Amino acid sequence: MHDLIDTLPPLERLAASYAPAATRPLWIGYFALEQRLADTARDGRDPIMVQLRLAWWRDRLGEDSAKWPKGEPLLAALGPWNPERAALVALVDGIEALHVGEKGPAERDVARVGIMAALARFSGGAGGGAVERAAREWTGLEPAPGSAPRLPRAMRPLVLLRGLALRGEGGSPFLRFLTALRLGLLGR
Incomplete structure (x- = not known):
């Protein structure tokens, strides 16, 4: 798992x-998969x-994780995703649509x-509708209203x-770092 996290960009x-x-390996696996797929389709x-x-x-990813080939570290890291494999397959389809199809990033x-x-x-099950709303705002599928949805610590x-x-790429790196610390520590 440490090898995978070392390959991630600083934000991820x-x-x-x-x-x-308990869920950190799931996040790392997701981030590593998205990065691998984006690199594949660059x-x-x-x-x-x-x-x-x-x-x-x-x-x-469409197969049960027990059938996955051994020796691929990313697949090994994605093993715990077995009950939610459909979400990972949808990500593959989304990356393909972004880079090969005509649908763009949607x-x-x-x-x-x-x-x-x-x-x-x-x-x-933490967060329910608030998680979906926050994710839609993160991806730009939905404009963000004035207040952020309250999400659980998880x-x-x-x-x-x-x-x-939502803050964009502007501003000094130092201020972006402070913003990231505030968001991570306080959740707002």
Whole structure:
């Protein structure tokens, strides 16, 4: 698991650090999968090869985790996702639609909302509708009203992702870091 977290971008690494210990591996697995899929489908790659690689992931994630090939660290990390594999398959479809299809980011963003709902279920059903609303605001599928939805502590990584996404890329790195700390520690 440490090898996977070391490959994550700083924002995802920080977000995962605010997850409860019981669900942290699930967050890391999700972030690592999304990064691997985005790398597989990055611009400049042959669309046919992208589709073949994404089909491999779709096929693996569609099977029970007991049938997954051994030796792939990311698949091993995704093993606990077995009851929520459909959310991971939807992410593969969303990445494919983003990079190969014509739908743009909408399908990927809908899949991200599904991933957050699955993570909430793994956390004991924490948050329900508030998690979906926060995820839709994070992805830009829904405009954010004045107040942020109150999310349970178990969904603190989503609080951080949503809050930084709504603030945009502007501002100094130091202020973004302080904002990330505030969101992670206080949840608002």
